[in-house]
Amino acid sequence: AKSLRGHEHSASFVVVANRLPVDRVQMPDGSTAWRTSPGGLVTALEPVLRKHGGAWIGWSGAPDEKIDPFDLDGIQLVPVPIHDQEVKEYYEGFSNATLWPLYHDVIATPEFHREWWDSYVAVNQRFAEYAATIAEEDGLVWVQDYQLQLVPQMLRDLRPDLRIGFFLHVPFPPVELFTQLPWRRRILEGLLGADIVGFQTTGAAQNFVRLVRQRVGSKTHRDTIYLDDGRTVVAKAFPISIDSSYFEDLARKPSTQARADEIRASLGNPKFVLLGVDRLDYTKGMPQRLRAFGELAQQGILDPADAVFVQVAPPSRERVDQYRRLRDEIDRIVGRINGDVGRIGQPPITYLHSSYPREEMAALYRAADVMVVTPLRDGMNLVAKEYVACRYEETGALVLSEFAGASAELKQAYLVNPYDINGMKATMLKAISDTPKEKAKRMRAMRRQVMEHDIDKWAQCFLEDLETVREPHGKRTRP
Numbered sequence: 001a002k003s004l005r006g007h008e009h010s011a012s013f014v015v016v017a018n019r020l021p022v023d024r025v026q027m028p029d030g031s032t033a034w035r036t037s038p039g040g041l042v043t044a045l046e047p048v049l050r051k052h053g054g055a056w057i058g059w060s061g062a063p064d065e066k067i068d069p070f071d072l073d074g075i076q077l078v079p080v081p082i083h084d085q086e087v088k089e090y091y092e093g094f095s096n097a098t099l100w101p102l103y104h105d106v107i108a109t110p111e112f113h114r115e116w117w118d119s120y121v122a123v124n125q126r127f128a129e130y131a132a133t134i135a136e137e138d139g140l141v142w143v144q145d146y147q148l149q150l151v152p153q154m155l156r157d158l159r160p161d162l163r164i165g166f167f168l169h170v171p172f173p174p175v176e177l178f179t180q181l182p183w184r185r186r187i188l189e190g191l192l193g194a195d196i197v198g199f200q201t202t203g204a205a206q207n208f209v210r211l212v213r214q215r216v217g218s219k220t221h222r223d224t225i226y227l228d229d230g231r232t233v234v235a236k237a238f239p240i241s242i243d244s245s246y247f248e249d250l251a252r253k254p255s256t257q258a259r260a261d262e263i264r265a266s267l268g269n270p271k272f273v274l275l276g277v278d279r280l281d282y283t284k285g286m287p288q289r290l291r292a293f294g295e296l297a298q299q300g301i302l303d304p305a306d307a308v309f310v311q312v313a314p315p316s317r318e319r320v321d322q323y324r325r326l327r328d329e330i331d332r333i334v335g336r337i338n339g340d341v342g343r344i345g346q347p348p349i350t351y352l353h354s355s356y357p358r359e360e361m362a363a364l365y366r367a368a369d370v371m372v373v374t375p376l377r378d379g380m381n382l383v384a385k386e387y388v389a390c391r392y393e394e395t396g397a398l399v400l401s402e403f404a405g406a407s408a409e410l411k412q413a414y415l416v417n418p419y420d421i422n423g424m425k426a427t428m429l430k431a432i433s434d435t436p437k438e439k440a441k442r443m444r445a446m447r448r449q450v451m452e453h454d455i456d457k458w459a460q461c462f463l464e465d466l467e468t469v470r471e472p473h474g475k476r477t478r479p
């Protein structure tokens with residue numbers, strides 16, 4: 001990594017993620033600048049990064065860009081170049097057309113291509129080399145998500161002095177599905193390079209431990225894996241969260257409430273607003289959800305003058321085939337339902353294929369009587385938590401899929417099986433018509449969970465565990 005000259009061993013805490021936590025903004029003079037993107041992860045890690053002179057290694061999102069490391073608000077940002085062919089093979093291919101569907105219950109059929117795998121190995125090696133160059137002696141490195149599962153072991157080979165953590169933001173599949181992967185053993189060994197492998201749920205952590213026992217042959221006891229070289233690896237759940245008080249504060253702003261009122265007025269001031277918010281992804285169960293609502297409207301059970309559905313679906317991974325097909329499918333379903341039961345100026349479904357700033361999202365959450373989150377499989381689902389954080393008056397109702405990681409914490413939601421259309425119809429109706437008292441009881445319990453367990457706590461828990469990892473020779477080091 002030649003371009004890193006001057007940045008060698010410059011950070012005692014390093015985050016490694018596929019994407020940098022910044023967005024490019026156009027300045028009035030035509031030049032471009034960077035602004036931290038409004039994600040929860042960077043918000044949580046910012047203070048830790050700043051305190052340790054930390055670095056974040058990631059991709060800018062554009063192919064073939066060579067950008068020198070730069071500083072943003074006291075954090076070193078280190079761009080990793082990804083070539084056009086690698087964007088196709090490592091990112092769109094192996095990450096998002098092999099691993100993504102495989103890890104989400106094979107809702108779409110994963111494709112296995114050897115060239116994609118080769119590219120995944122090469123890009124993971126590059127990320128590992130960057131991390132090895134940047135990290136200080138005995139430093140702490142935290143690798144994120146399914147795009148970089150080989151980095152922990154690659155990095156350990158280069159830098160055995162480091163403590164390495166890994167967190168998987170998506171589900172980890174059951175043994176029966178994971179073993180389809182021709183490179184299954186390599187992925188497991190890649191992850192085992194970490195001292196701590198974190199998952200969203202205990203189920204996912206157990207899947208991993210069981211696989212390691214069966215496929216790598218290591219001894220395991222509960223959440224601990226004993227490797228042949230004497231090293232131990234801990235695999236356990238660290239359910240991720242959001243900046244809860246940030247969302248509550250946003251929701252409490254008079255301007256947010258004013259915008260929420262405006263949104264409801266634009267919708268014709270219906271009695272009930274139902275809301276869905278998801279990246280346009282086939283894991284999110286949008287067709288099933290829209291069909292369930294559509295049937296309620298078509299059967300006259302919900303009058304489109306009384307109840308409307310707003311679906312916000314920011315574009316995502318648009319060059320991947322399965323995502324293109326999903327977009328067409330959603331267009332068709334929405335068009336069909338609106339054509340069948342809509343009246344002039346009164347479509348039952350408002351569908352928005354774009355992304356919005358957090359202020360607008362908070363207003364939408366305030367405007368929604370029922371939030372409908374029905375993924376077929378989801379690592380966590382932070383939208384569910386954002387809705388809860390915004391409902392400080394303990395009004396509103398959350399319809400939530402059993403197959404979202406969030407359902408393990410938000411047990412008082414109106415839980416549904418998204419494959420059961422009749423069940424979803426009945427539960428949506430119940431969420432609309434339950435008494436305010438019943439809704440408040442549920443919301444209060446969920447709010448206790450979300451407000452207490454925010455993203456800061458998540459990062460703290462993980463990093464505390466990582467800092468106290470025992471080194472192989474019994475030496476206990478601290479940053």
Ligand code: G6P
Pocket residue numbers: 018019145146169170316317
């Ligand atoms: C999920 C993944 C993230 C990913 C995000 C957006 O939340 O867990 O790793 O960054 O989707 O997807 P994209 O492919 O645009 O980065």
